[in-house]
Amino acid sequence: MATDFTNKVITITGGASGIGLATANLLHARGATLSICDASQEALDALDFPQENFLAYKCDVRDFSQVQSWIQETLSKFGQINGAANFAGVLGAHPWEDTVESTSLEDWDRIIGIDLTGIFNTLKSLLPHLAPSSSIVNATSLVAHRAVPGAAAYTASKHGVIGLTRSCAKDYTHKGIRVNAVAPGWVGTNMYGALSAGREEVVEAAVKGEGLGRVAEPEEVARVLRVNP
Numbered sequence: 468m469a470t471d472f473t474n475k476v477i478t479i480t481g482g483a484s485g486i487g488l489a490t491a492n493l494l495h496a497r498g499a500t501l502s503i504c505d506a507s508q509e510a511l512d513a514l515d516f517p518q519e520n521f522l523a524y525k526c527d528v529r530d531f532s533q534v535q536s537w538i539q540e541t542l543s544k545f546g547q548i549n550g551a552a553n554f555a556g557v558l559g560a561h562p563w564e565d566t567v568e569s570t571s572l573e574d575w576d577r578i579i580g581i582d583l584t585g586i587f588n589t590l591k592s593l594l595p596h597l598a599p600s601s602s603i604v605n606a607t608s609l610v611a612h613r614a615v616p617g618a619a620a621y622t623a624s625k626h627g628v629i630g631l632t633r634s635c636a637k638d639y640t641h642k643g644i645r646v647n648a649v650a651p652g653w654v655g656t657n658m659y660g661a662l663s664a665g666r667e668e669v670v671e672a673a674v675k676g677e678g679l680g681r682v683a684e685p686e687e688v689a690r691v692l693r694v695n696p
Contacts (some may be wrong), residue, residue, distance in 0.1 A: 472499035476545045478538070479503045480528055480589055481555035483510035486606065486651065489685035490552050490692060491516070502541040502548075504528070506555070520545075528555045528585030529577075531592070538592040548596055552692060553589050554606045556582045563617035575620045582624035583631070590635060590646075599643030604692050605632045607648045625650075651688045 477494050481487040482503035491501055495516055504526035505511050511523040522544055524537045541548060559565035560574045586605050593603070610618060611625040629648060636646040 472497045474498075474500075475549040476500045476502065476541065476547050478541060478548055478551045478589075478593065480526075480551075480553045480585065481505060481606075482552075483507055483514060483523075485554065486685045486688045487552065487554035488514075489689040490554065493686065493689045495521075500545055502537070502545070504534075504537045504555075528588055529580035531588045534585075534588040534592045538589075538596065542596060547598070548593060548601070549598070550602045551589065551593055552604045552606075553586045555585050556606060559618060559621050561617075565617050565619050565621070567619045570620050578620040579624050579627075582621065583627040586628055587631060590631075594635075594639065594644070597642075597644050601643075602645045602693060603635075603647070605646070605648045607632070607650045609650055611648075611650050645693070647693065649688065649692060 472494055475498075477499050479487050479491050479494075479501065482491045482501070483505035484507070487503075487505075491503055491514075495501060500520035501516060502522040502524065503511070503514065504524045506525070506527055508525045511525060514521075514523055522541055524540060526533045526537045528534055538548070557578060559570060559578055561569070565574070590603065590605075597603075605628055607628040608621075608625040610622045611629045615622060629650075632646055632648040639646060
């Protein structure tokens, strides 16, 4: 990230918890104005940023009209958007057991809707308003580069984010807009807690098998993002 984000406006989906919140905290410390959307009003209410350079917005990223309204309100309040971090995401209803056969149509639609279509909706709403030198980072996962058992919809969504990001990067590079993705491994968020509950030994072995060999902190992921205008 750039050192100084003074007078820069950054939007963050899923910004009220996990890596999204860690990103928001780091950007705030570097002077950024923040527009955060999240599906949890309770989590949004718990945020503590100066109101003059902060917007909290309850939004279901699956709904294009809600995302558009959030972006329009951001523009109305701050007049510009200089970058974005898209971290809204969910797991399947039964982590480690969600095969194609066992995944319900409703859960497929929910996961693909939030983890993939939500990023499409956000990009589609943002891109017309971004000036040259703006930057977008989309959240994918280590499963975007491999197959894992029991996570059919989640794995498909994260592979999709990689493809969407690569296509968008090629389409907008001539406008000076950079589009990247970050693929975290095991990170100590609520999602990690859901994955490891009741399977601590299995998850511990998986964590040790990765390059870092331990669970990362959300702040460690936030520090490597390049949401710099």
